[in-house]
Amino acid sequence: MKLPLSDHEYGEHGAVLPPQNHATHDGADIDLAVRTGIYRKLQEMRQFESRAYDLFMRQLVKGTSHLSLGMEAIAAGFGAAMRSDDYTFATYRGHAHTLARGVPMTPVMAELLGRSNGLMSGKGGSMHLTSVEHGMMGSYAIIGAHLTIANGAAWSAQYRGTGQVAVCFFGDGTTNIGAFHEALNYAAVYRLPVVFVCENNLYMEYTAIADITAVQHPAADRASAYGLGSQVIDGNDADAVYLAASAAIERARAGEGPSLVEALTYRHGGHSRADPGKYRPEHEVAAWKAYDPIPLYRARLVRLGVEEAELDLIDKEVAGAVDLATEEAIAGDLPSPESAFTDVWADGGSSWRN
Amino acid sequence: MAQLTYRDAVARGIAQEMRRDERVVLIGEDVAGAGGVFKTTVGLLAEFGPKxxxxxxxxEQAILGAAMxxxxxxxxxxxxxxxxxxxxxxxxxxxxxxxxxRYMTDGQVVLPLVIKTGNGGGLRFGAQHSQSIxxxxxxxxxxxxxxxxxPEDVVGLMAAAVRSDxxxxxFEHKGLYSSKGEVPDGDIVDxxxxxxxxxxxxxxxILALGMMVPRALAAADQLAGRGISAEVIDVRSLVPLDTATILSSLSRTGRLFTVEENPRLLGWGAEIASIAAEEGFWDLDGPIQRITTPHIPLPSADSLEDLVMPSADSVATTVEKALQS
Structure with missing residues (x-):
């Protein structure tokens, strides 16, 4: 019997390193307008979450929060490939996915701060960001559950004949829970218009996924068991993500059924704000930080002829928007005490007896 | 008016709603081709088709996730x-x-769905297929x-459940599936x-739920023969809870008993007893008494299962003793 951690010490596993070539997708057939849109989203996600981290340190954001710093290319690439009425299902690490659907920053920031102008008036918090009007159908904090729920939205779209597609994001750790396997089989059996996206950042919480998973690619290597193709993509290159997303979404929209995409990426920080991430080999962290999706994408746009000044302007506009969202969130009222008792039921209230 | 079994009433209730509203769909293990392992969905595939x-x-996670x-x-x-x-x-x-x-999203998400299930004991299925949960x-x-x-309540409450947002x-009681009752013609919405x-x-x-209702009624028959007039209330709905009907009855009779199939601890009757103690205390002429299955898993052998679940005899005996003391 080979036990985990029997052939290496905790935190001293072999490093998984990013690709070296930053120009692989320079020549991809993607409109420059789409690409500058992706760049803006990348900046929004990065600057928004950096601010959220600061506010956490100032104890304005309470509880916990799970940042996707370093992983933004997946949310931005998919966001750009989705139709406005498609459905997003995200995890508790869902800030970027929420912004990707066009949800304004102020209500998202205010939700993190527990204010009445929050996206859910302070009743959901960082881990449950939802904006139905933007197709952001929720952020789910129990591993695996939302894959099954995304199936339901896809089934509904199929039943109603709307052509909508559900896109469901989850982490590498999710691939070892039963709901993942139930959901993949279910989606395949009914050819549901759903795209499953594994954001493989190499670590569950504090344990390397490779140390406790029977196969190398935790999602892609399981796909064939459900008749799905095995796709591993560079999750730090927004163009690679956009191409894979467009293909999978198109396939789903055309009635050809589900897809599973495993996107390799890395989180710059720990699992949650309580975690300094010390279980990762230092040179691995350094290599991935050097393969940061945002400088990577900016350099590409410059190579493709976009003026630095245009990109600087985007950066500055986003910084202004983050500042404004921060101000508006901090200025927001605390939720009214009565609001704790609303919307348990469809009648708006919480009464369980007469 | 027709005589219908409880299991046929389930299918009738669902069919009534499926005819009315094409957004109503049914999923589950063996519910289509086989008509359900308890035959509660017979005829629905034929009438409404595989879509x-x-x-x-x-x-089960995939089923409920899909429904949600x-x-x-x-x-x-x-x-x-x-x-x-x-x-x-x-x-x-x-x-x-x-x-x-719904709560976490501040009312953005509406979840009009029904989860139906075969619940309860009395069929000698053992501890993993008999629970009342x-x-x-x-x-x-x-x-x-x-x-x-x-059966009438099955149709009407199913319709109300489907129409609820x-x-x-x-919870259908497995022990009642073969029971029969009069069901009025036409649509029924409870x-x-x-x-x-x-x-x-x-x-x-005497408050009872599910299969405990006919047992409580049989107990009331026995008690009538011994000069005790028992009022039997079918609680039907735990949430929302009709405390008005319960407390009003208590104010008239002065004694309250619950007949619960669940194991003892934290059965639904405990909550009702608590409400009655707080709000009906001055109406009580004696202690509230809960008649439950003991706090054990259900045994399989018929003799043992019958021994531990509340029966008409045990209910009648408990009520009679309590009123005599």
Missing amino acids: RVIDTPIS GAAMTGLRPVAEIMFSDFFAVCWDIVVNEIAKT ENWAMAVPGLKVVTPST DPVMF SLGTAKIRRPGTDAT
Whole structure:
């Protein structure tokens, strides 16, 4: 019997390193307008979450929060490939996915701060960001559950004949829970218009996924068991993500059924704000930080002829928007005490007896 | 007016709603081709076709997740969990997702769905296929919980559940599937959150649910022969709870008994006893008494199962003794 951690010490596993070539997708057939849109989203996600981290340190954001710093290319690439009425299902690490659907920053920031102008008036918090009007159908904090729920939205779209597609994001750790396997089989059996996206950042919480998973690619290597193709993509290159997303979404929209995409990426920080991430080999962290999706994408746009000044302007506009969202969130009222008792039921209230 | 079995009433209730509203769909293990392992969905595939009546894999999380995702995007699904014991493998979807999402999203997400299930003992199925778990559901904010005891109520409460914009846990009692009752012709729509007085009486109030209702009624018959007039209330709905009917009955009879199939600790009657103690205390002429299955898993052997579940005899004896003391 080979036990985990029997052939290496905790935190001293072999490093998984990013690709070296930053120009692989320079020549991809993607409109420059789409690409500058992706760049803006990348900046929004990065600057928004950096601010959220600061506010956490100032104890304005309470509880916990799970940042996707370093992983933004997946949310931005998919966001750009989705139709406005498609459905997003995200995890508790869902800030970027929420912004990707066009949800304004102020209500998202205010939700993190527990204010009445929050996206859910302070009743959901960082881990449950939802904006139905933007197709952001929720952020789910129990591993695996939302894959099954995304199936339901896809089934509904199929039943109603709307052509909508559900896109469901989850982490590498999710691939070892039963709901993942139930959901993949279910989606395949009914050819549901759903795209499953594994954001493989190499670590569950504090344990390397490779140390406790029977196969190398935790999602892609399981796909064939459900008749799905095995796709591993560079999750730090927004163009690679956009191409894979467009293909999978198109396939789903055309009635050809589900897809599973495993996107390799890395989180710059720990699992949650309580975690300094010390279980990762230092040179691995350094290599991935050097393969940061945002400088990577900016350099590409410059190579493709976009003026630095245009990109600087985007950066500055986003910084202004983050500042404004921060101000508006901090200025927001605390939720009214009565609001704790609303919307348990469809009648708006919480009464369980007469 | 027709004589209908409880199991046929389930199918009739669902069919009534499926005819009315094409957003209503049915999923579950063996519900389509086989008509359900308890034959509660016979004829639905033939009438409504495979797009609306769908057999699923043995994947309870996938079933309930699909129902939830569909409900939040415009359908009104009815999902079956074959035996209520199986909720233990998909309780996450029920408790963490379905029950809480409306609240967490500040009302953005609406979840009009029904989860129907075969609940309860008396069929010698042993500890993993006999549980009464409606009290688990009662403990979770955000779930409506109903348990019909007659074929007419099955039809009417199913219709009310399907039309509700809240998630409803619909507990069918397996021990009642073959029971028969009169069901009026035409559409029947009942209302959630209402108890029914099945037998009026003046000396004691007996509350019962599901298969305990006919047993409580049989006990009341016995008690009548011994000069005790017992009022039997079919609680029907645990959430919302019709405390008005219960407390009003208590004010007239002065004594309160509950007949619960669940194991002792934290059965639904405990909550009602607590409410009665707080709000009906001055109406009470004696202690509230709960008649429950002991706090044990249900045994399989018929002699043992009969011994431990509340019976007409044990209910009658308990009530009679209490009133004599």
